[in-house]
Amino acid sequence: MIVADRKPLEEILEMIKGCNKVLILGCKGCVTVCNVGGTKEVGILASILKIARKKEGRSLQVDEKSIERQCDPEYIEQVKDIVDQYDAVISMACGVGPQFLSEAYPKQRFFPAVNTTFFGGATQHGVWAERCAGCGSCVIHYFDGMCPIARCSKSLLHGPCGGSANGKCEISKEVDCIWDKIVRKKMEEGRLDDLVQPKPAKDWRSARDGGPRKSVREELVQ
Amino acid sequence: MRLSYPTNVKVIQVPCTGRVDIIHLLKAIEDGADGVYVAGCLEGECHFLTGNLKAKKRVQYVKKVLEELGIEPGRVEMFNLSAGEGPRFAEIAREMVERVKALGPSPVKKQEAA
Numbered sequence: 270m271i272v273a274d275r276k277p278l279e280e281i282l283e284m285i286k287g288c289n290k291v292l293i294l295g296c297k298g299c300v301t302v303c304n305v306g307g308t309k310e311v312g313i314l315a316s317i318l319k320i321a322r323k324k325e326g327r328s329l330q331v332d333e334k335s336i337e338r339q340c341d342p343e344y345i346e347q348v349k350d351i352v353d354q355y356d357a358v359i360s361m362a363c364g365v366g367p368q369f370l371s372e373a374y375p376k377q378r379f380f381p382a383v384n385t386t387f388f389g390g391a392t393q394h395g396v397w398a399e400r401c402a403g404c405g406s407c408v409i410h411y412f413d414g415m416c417p418i419a420r421c422s423k424s425l426l427h428g429p430c431g432g433s434a435n436g437k438c439e440i441s442k443e444v445d446c447i448w449d450k451i452v453r454k455k456m457e458e459g460r461l462d463d464l465v466q467p468k469p470a471k472d473w474r475s476a477r478d479g480g481p482r483k484s485v486r487e488e489l490v491q
Numbered sequence: 492m493r494l495s496y497p498t499n500v501k502v503i504q505v506p507c508t509g510r511v512d513i514i515h516l517l518k519a520i521e522d523g524a525d526g527v528y529v530a531g532c533l534e535g536e537c538h539f540l541t542g543n544l545k546a547k548k549r550v551q552y553v554k555k556v557l558e559e560l561g562i563e564p565g566r567v568e569m570f571n572l573s574a575g576e577g578p579r580f581a582e583i584a585r586e587m588v589e590r591v592k593a594l595g596p597s598p599v600k601k602q603e604a605a
Contacts, residue, residue, distance in 0.1 A: 278559045309514070316517040321560050323521070323599040 270299035270390065271363045272397045273306065273383040275314070281359065282321055284380040288356035289328070291318070293382070294348065294370070295335030296362035303397055305383050306361030308335040314361065314382060339366030345373045352377050388419075405475025405482065411468065413454045420447035426471060428452070428464070492577045496584035508532070508569075509542025516553045516567055523600035526591035528568040530583060536573065543571060563594050 285291055293311045301307030315331040322329035332355070336344045339362035352358060352370075357378045360366040367379040388401040402419040408426070409416050418424045422432075422440050429448035432439030436449045455461045473479070505511055508531035519527040529550055531543035547569045554564035568587060572579045 278556070312514050313517060316514060316521050317556055317560070320517065320521050320562070320599055324560060324562065 270302050270388070271365075271385060272303045272387050272389045272399075273300050273363050273385045275305055275310070275361075275383050276381070278317060278321065281314070281380070281382055282318070285318070285329075285357055285359065290330040290332075290354070290356050292332045292334060292348075292351065292355045292358045293318075294339070294358055294360050294362070294366070295333070296339040296360070296366055297335055298338045298340065298362070300362055300383065301335075303391070304395075306363075308333075311335055311361055314359070338362075339369055342369070342373065345369050349374070403476075404471075404473070405479075406472055408471065411463065412451045413458065413460070415447050415451050415454070417447055417451065420445075494577050494581040496581040497588040499588060500584045507537065507539050507542035508546035509537070509539055511546050511549060513549050513552055516550065517556070520553075520557070520562070520566070520597065520599060523597060525594070525597045525600065526566040526568070526587060528570055528583070528587050530570050530572060530580065533571050533573050562598055565590060566594060566597065 293315050295301070295307050295311035297307060300310075304310065311333045315333050318331055319329055332351075334348065334351070336347050338344050339360060348358075348370075352374045353376065355377070357380055358370065359380045359382045360370055361382045363383065363385040364381065367381045370377070370379045387399040388403055389397045389399040392398045399419050401416060402424070404418050407416075408418070417426055421429075422438050422444065423430060425448065429446055429452070430439075433446040433449055436446055438444040438446045452461070452464070455464060475482075508529050511529050516527050516529075529546050531546050532538070534543060534547075537543045550567055550569040553567045557567060558564045568590075570583045570587075572583065
């Protein structure tokens with residue numbers, strides 16, 4: 270899923286400082302699963318913003334709504350009747366949400382309430398870790414199910430660097446050296462030879478290096 | 492036991508402090524409460540195993556939020572005591588009321604009244 274963190278309150282309050290009536294729009298997709306932008310978090314943010322405003326002695330009307338997803342036009346359309354009633358709309362979706370909303374309703378202002386961080390999964394309740402860099406041409410099968418692009422600090426494809434020590438990365442003792450894990454697993458499984466097989470250079474045009482990306486599935490396009 | 496404790500403490504019963512959510516604590520502050528505290532069972536003695544530990548983390552979250560908003564985090568607190576400790580319950584109520592009185596009225600309420 271796409272993982273995000275709520276922005277610092279100061280930043281959100283600064284965005285809406287001139288507003289008296291705002292809508293907080295949650296998303297029931299990834300940000301609900303990572304507990305940052307679903308219905309529950311919309312309620313919490315609404316309460317926090319009202320507390321902050323009451324403290325300043327100014328009132329703020331905050332309405333709450335969550336839609337199925339903010340990355341599909343059919344759900345974005347569900348707010349068409351209410352979106353213009355507000356001074357601004359705070360989106361709690363990933364970075365896609367405020368952009369889709371802005372494209373659909375160009376006259377309204379949409380503020381992001383979260384910082385979109387990475388594609389990852391929950392390693393335990395409340396802890397998420399990066400697993401995919403969205404590079405556009407998956408190479409995980411070469412590395413026994415571990416992605417060195419997303420999980421090596423340098424995205425190295427040909428083995429660990431000199432900063433690998435005791436299975437940890439030099440950037441932090443809390444970060445595993447994924448190359449250490451890859452090599453160990455290859456040795457355990459007797460597949461170490463896989464790593465010396467020549468492979469063509471990775472085509473990075475499918476990653477961000479090729480500019481903004483688009484995926485077209487002809488069988489679905491109407 | 493007929494123990495007395497400050498009358499300005501409004502008790503809201505929940506089946507377990509694990510039921511207390513961040514939004515409940517925030518709503519109390521938002522609606523003008525000068526302080527909110529959660530009285531949970533002793534750590535390690537939750538009938539539902541971890542209800543009080545969950546509540547503790549939620550209280551900590553709300554404290555952090557209040558701090559970010561420039562409101563004294565001491566207005567929110569978590570206490571642990573067993574159901575058999577009536578005198579401790581009354582003592583905690585007095586302790587919290589004294590603490591909140593020292594902090595003064597909630598800045599949220601103060602402005603609202605102004």
